[in-house]
Amino acid sequence: MIKHILKRLALLIPTLFGVITLVFLMIALAPGDPARIMLGERANAEQIAQLRAELGLDKPLIQQYGLYLSRVVRLDLGKSIATGQQIAREIADRFPATIELAWYAMIFATVVGMFLGVTSAIRRNTWVDYTTMGGALVGVSMPVFWLGLVLIMVFSVWLNLLPTGGRMNIRYYFTPITNFYVIDGILLWIREGTPKYLWSAIQHLLLPTIALGTIPLAIIARTTRSSMLEVLQQDYIKTARSAGIREKRVIYRYALKNALLPVITVIGLQFGLLLSGAILTETVFSWPGIGRWIYISIGARDYPAVQGGIIFISTFFVLINLAVDILYSVVNPKIRLQ
Amino acid sequence: MAEKKEILLSIQNLSFSFDTQRGVVNAVRDISLDIRKGETLTLVGESGCGKSVTAHAINQLNPMPPGKVDHGKIMFRGTDLLTLKRHEIEKLRGTQISMIFQEPMTALNPVFTVGAQIADVFMTHQHMTKQEAMERTIDLFKLVKIPAPERRVNSYPHQLSGGMRQRAMIAMALASPEPGLMIADEPTTALDVTIQAQILDLLNDLKHKIEMSILLITHDMGVVAEMADRVVVMYAGRKVEEADVFSIFETPRHPYTLGLLNSLPSNTKYKNARRLEAITGTVPDMRTIGAGCPFENRCAYASEKCGQEFPTETVLGESHSVWCHNYHMVKEG
Amino acid sequence: MKSSETMDIPRIKEPTPLQETWYHLKKNKGAMTGLGIITMFVLMAIFAPIVSPRDPLAQQISERLTPMFTNGYIFGSDDLGRDMLSRLIYGARISMTIGVVSVGISLFFGIIIGVTSAYYGGTFDKIVMRLIDIMLAFPYILLTIVIVSLLGPSLTNAMVAIGISQVPRYARVVRASVLAEKESDYVLAEKALGAGNFELMFLTILPNCLSPTIVQATLGVGEAILNSAGLSFLGLGAQPPTPEWGLMIASSKQFITNAWWIVTLPGLAILLAVLGFNLFGDGLRDILDPKMRN
Ligand SMILES: Nc1ncnc2c1ncn2[C@@H]1O[C@H](COP(=O)(O)OP(=O)(O)OP(=O)(O)O)[C@@H](O)[C@H]1O
Ligand SMILES: [Mg+2]
Numbered sequence: 001m002i003k004h005i006l007k008r009l010a011l012l013i014p015t016l017f018g019v020i021t022l023v024f025l026m027i028a029l030a031p032g033d034p035a036r037i038m039l040g041e042r043a044n045a046e047q048i049a050q051l052r053a054e055l056g057l058d059k060p061l062i063q064q065y066g067l068y069l070s071r072v073v074r075l076d077l078g079k080s081i082a083t084g085q086q087i088a089r090e091i092a093d094r095f096p097a098t099i100e101l102a103w104y105a106m107i108f109a110t111v112v113g114m115f116l117g118v119t120s121a122i123r124r125n126t127w128v129d130y131t132t133m134g135g136a137l138v139g140v141s142m143p144v145f146w147l148g149l150v151l152i153m154v155f156s157v158w159l160n161l162l163p164t165g166g167r168m169n170i171r172y173y174f175t176p177i178t179n180f181y182v183i184d185g186i187l188l189w190i191r192e193g194t195p196k197y198l199w200s201a202i203q204h205l206l207l208p209t210i211a212l213g214t215i216p217l218a219i220i221a222r223t224t225r226s227s228m229l230e231v232l233q234q235d236y237i238k239t240a241r242s243a244g245i246r247e248k249r250v251i252y253r254y255a256l257k258n259a260l261l262p263v264i265t266v267i268g269l270q271f272g273l274l275l276s277g278a279i280l281t282e283t284v285f286s287w288p289g290i291g292r293w294i295y296i297s298i299g300a301r302d303y304p305a306v307q308g309g310i311i312f313i314s315t316f317f318v319l320i321n322l323a324v325d326i327l328y329s330v331v332n333p334k335i336r337l338q
Numbered sequence: 339m340a341e342k343k344e345i346l347l348s349i350q351n352l353s354f355s356f357d358t359q360r361g362v363v364n365a366v367r368d369i370s371l372d373i374r375k376g377e378t379l380t381l382v383g384e385s386g387c388g389k390s391v392t393a394h395a396i397n398q399l400n401p402m403p404p405g406k407v408d409h410g411k412i413m414f415r416g417t418d419l420l421t422l423k424r425h426e427i428e429k430l431r432g433t434q435i436s437m438i439f440q441e442p443m444t445a446l447n448p449v450f451t452v453g454a455q456i457a458d459v460f461m462t463h464q465h466m467t468k469q470e471a472m473e474r475t476i477d478l479f480k481l482v483k484i485p486a487p488e489r490r491v492n493s494y495p496h497q498l499s500g501g502m503r504q505r506a507m508i509a510m511a512l513a514s515p516e517p518g519l520m521i522a523d524e525p526t527t528a529l530d531v532t533i534q535a536q537i538l539d540l541l542n543d544l545k546h547k548i549e550m551s552i553l554l555i556t557h558d559m560g561v562v563a564e565m566a567d568r569v570v571v572m573y574a575g576r577k578v579e580e581a582d583v584f585s586i587f588e589t590p591r592h593p594y595t596l597g598l599l600n601s602l603p604s605n606t607k608y609k610n611a612r613r614l615e616a617i618t619g620t621v622p623d624m625r626t627i628g629a630g631c632p633f634e635n636r637c638a639y640a641s642e643k644c645g646q647e648f649p650t651e652t653v654l655g656e657s658h659s660v661w662c663h664n665y666h667m668v669k670e671g
Numbered sequence: 672m673k674s675s676e677t678m679d680i681p682r683i684k685e686p687t688p689l690q691e692t693w694y695h696l697k698k699n700k701g702a703m704t705g706l707g708i709i710t711m712f713v714l715m716a717i718f719a720p721i722v723s724p725r726d727p728l729a730q731q732i733s734e735r736l737t738p739m740f741t742n743g744y745i746f747g748s749d750d751l752g753r754d755m756l757s758r759l760i761y762g763a764r765i766s767m768t769i770g771v772v773s774v775g776i777s778l779f780f781g782i783i784i785g786v787t788s789a790y791y792g793g794t795f796d797k798i799v800m801r802l803i804d805i806m807l808a809f810p811y812i813l814l815t816i817v818i819v820s821l822l823g824p825s826l827t828n829a830m831v832a833i834g835i836s837q838v839p840r841y842a843r844v845v846r847a848s849v850l851a852e853k854e855s856d857y858v859l860a861e862k863a864l865g866a867g868n869f870e871l872m873f874l875t876i877l878p879n880c881l882s883p884t885i886v887q888a889t890l891g892v893g894e895a896i897l898n899s900a901g902l903s904f905l906g907l908g909a910q911p912p913t914p915e916w917g918l919m920i921a922s923s924k925q926f927i928t929n930a931w932w933i934v935t936l937p938g939l940a941i942l943l944a945v946l947g948f949n950l951f952g953d954g955l956r957d958i959l960d961p962k963m964r965n
Contacts, residue, residue: 141945146938244432
């Protein structure tokens with residue numbers, strides 16, 4: 001297993017290297033003068049010259065690349081043009097919001113998706129199966145941002161049940177502790193004796209979680225179903241049944257653990273994609289995370305910020321894939337015991 | 339065999355079909371057989387003739403749907419197994435009726451240790467702690483002669499050899515509180531010859547030790563000779579001959595049985611018998627099969643009648659019956 | 672039963688793979704529904720100028736935010752008084768084009784890379800596969816954003832970006848099936864007859880391993896439509912006043928409180944179109960992939 005993981009780690013480095021290179025090229029090869037584009041038409045020559053110097057744009061491309069690499073390796077992502085803040089700082093501030101949303105969306109997608117997948121596999125070719133799989137197909141065909149807007153329209157505008165965006169009721173004058181608002185809500189409940197922060201955090205999480213989680217949910221349900229169907233045909237399931245193991249146990253222990261292998265891969269992949277999909281969802285729900293920040297930075301032509309955000313999310317994506325790979329080999333004794 | 343023991347399992351006129359997308363497969367048609375206490379009955383026939391479907395019908399292991407019982411009864415200790423609900427049959431599985439499968443490579447769950455899988459059977463049927471179950475499992479491993487059992491229970495299937503896995507399967511089938519019926523569906527087909535002999539010895543040994551009945555499925559007449567008390571020969575879903583093992587080898591009366599014996603390499607007795615087309619022809623499509631004898635298209639003795647109706651039983655002796663219009667010709671063969 | 676000697680036995684023609692696929696397809700309800708939806712959108716795209724009741728760009732400020740089925744606006748009008756139905760119909764034209772062009776780009780490069788890398792094998796193949804692994808390890812939504820940022824935001828560039836970002840996937844699918852085919856008898860026979868590398872790769876092997884690629888491409892069109900809508904929503908794809916579905920949703924966000932249709936309808940159009948390709952692609956996969964057939 002160690003060998004397997006080391007192999008994966010070896011792939012990690014060129015991948016991150018590729019990401020950084022691509023992101024570097026994004027500015028270097030962009031048509032026109034990046035400094036001018038970033039500062040806009042009204043900037044004067046002096047400001048532009050200063051930014052060029054700051055970004056090293058006046059040096060030859062190779063040298064720029066070397067500089068950029070050495071900075072990124074030292075985790076120095078530069079300063080945001082729009083705010084003048086350190087980009088690493090901006091990311092650190094926003095990351096909890098993104099990860100909190102992605103986390104709940106993923107739990108929602110995994111739990112519901114796997115349940116639906118297993119159910120339709122054991123009820124194969126019944127109306128339960130057709131409805132679930134039809135729904136899942138609709139789920140994967142939907143644009144996330146649109147789903148978000150429709151949810152807002154129905155639950156916030158028409159029914160007036162849930163907030164349209166943000167993370168916390170703004171009238172609460174709430175100062176975050178960990179920046180994970182659900183945790184903060186619980187902490188404040190203990191400290192101040194009122195569950196209102198927790199309640200508000202949950203209310204704000206609900207719609208974005210559903211919006212962000214629906215596509216992975218549908219994909220997980222489809223994968224679980226087909227994986228389950230395949231596993232249920234295997235001889236060892238017959239063996240378990242022939243030994244009198246109860247059907248529930250056969251399905252939820254003997255079959256599911258095997259069916260889990262491809263599902264784990266999909267879950268990991270979806271979790272990674274979720275972070276990039278967060279650009280759309282966070283934008284729709286005014287969720288103050290990295291995705292929305294990248295969106296705003298794109299609009300503001302704050303290239304260093306966009307670069308930093310993309311490097312960060314890609315790194316995270318790659319790391320999640322690595323984690324999933326390790327988890328995969330833990331669940332699969334054939335790899336674990338190699 | 340002095341006195342006849344009581345009947346443990348009795349399949350009566352079982353017909354079983356699969357409703358597939360490409361048509362109805364009549365996998366088993368009008369099969370009857372009895373298994374007595376402590377007896378080994380072998381079910382022989384070539385691949386696809388419905389042996390497994392018959393065996394799996396006993397403890398409801400055929401997938402239903404698409405599978406369906408069209409007709410028949412399976413009596414076991416006074417109840418018709420086919421009428422049992424799922425939770426009722428689940429109680430019999432692994433307690434009174436246990437099973438060993440053909441492919442030791444795929445019949446054990448790859449993500450659990452063999453010990454855990456067997457211990458789970460103990461814990462399902464008998465109130466035991468995990469520890470007790472594991473100890474019993476180790477005992478069973480000793481019984482089926484798995485070396486270093488304390489270590490082996492913690493192995494995953496892929497860490498064991500084919501023979502070892504099959505022994506583990508047998509151990510699992512023995513994890514029952516009382517000896518009853520063991521269904522062994524080609525338990526040695528996937529193993530090489532020496533291991534095969536060991537496993538068969540083990541089964542024979544166990545049979546005497548704990549007085550269980552065995553329904554042994556095989557398409558290897560060598561295995562039949564080694565193991566069987568009685569033999570049922572199947573062809574394309576039909577029973578074509580039934581006899582004690584002695585009669586099958588000495589006086590086979592169905593052309594197909596003769597063909598099977600011919601395929602035994604070591605058997606010189608049948609060398610000069612008329613060579614059957616059984617070797618060249620193929621099993622008919624189970625979906626389009628007609629009312630006649632399914633063996634007709636490959637049979638060297640076929641007459642016009644054979645294509646029209648399936649023969650009725652001809653009783654040849656106390657324990658020998660054949661279903662063939664022209665069985666008397668085979669005699670001369 | 673008729674005796675066969677006295678009858679003229681009609682010669683049974685072996686069905687071509689295409690005929691056989693069509694035969695199975697006809698029995699697959701999902702696939703046929705998908706095909707129906709796709710056909711509808713393709714027809715809409717081709718005949719957009721004929722079937723759309725008004726000019727999709729003409730603004731009629733006095734009639735802005737007209738609800739559905741009012742004043743001759745079947746699907747209402749948007750915030751600038753443009754006819755929603757006409758915009759949706761023209762949107763089909765844009766989305767179908769995006770789908771086909773970007774998948775075309777992915778296919779073109781994916782096939783070349785996949786075929787050559789599988790055919791030549793060795794170090795070349797190793798390097799290509801490593802690069803593909805790296806690209807696949809990069810979330811493709813971000814990849815398209817990077818590419819669009821490089822090229823500048825526009826519909827064409829969005830298409831190119833989506834096309835390029837999916838090349839590794841197609842390369843991998845093609846490579847796998849070429850690897851499975853390249854040692855077959857008919858390939859070796861052609862080789863013995865002196866066929867050149869190009870001929871072997873693209874005329875002999877490729878046609879025999881198109882099935883998985885076709886499935887991937889069908890599903891890919893739907894995905895491309897979704898992605899381009901996403902890019903447009905972020906302002907990185909189509910620019911106003913283009914009647915692109917994603918952009919239509921983006922520019923009507925603030926009207927969800929009082930004009931539900933201008934947000935909902937373009938989304939439904941996307942959903943339906945993508946659903947069509949997914950249904951059809953799933954059906955094709957069931958038919959063309961023998962492993963999935965039961
Ligand atoms: N689940 C199923 N669905 C459809 N047809 C089935 C199914 N299971 C078995 N059959 C059909 O039933 C017939 C008998 O199969 P069975 O497995 O009993 O053969 P067998 O005698 O055990 O052969 P083998 O020696 O290969 O194990 C075959 O024609 C097979 O195609
Ligand atoms: Mg069998």
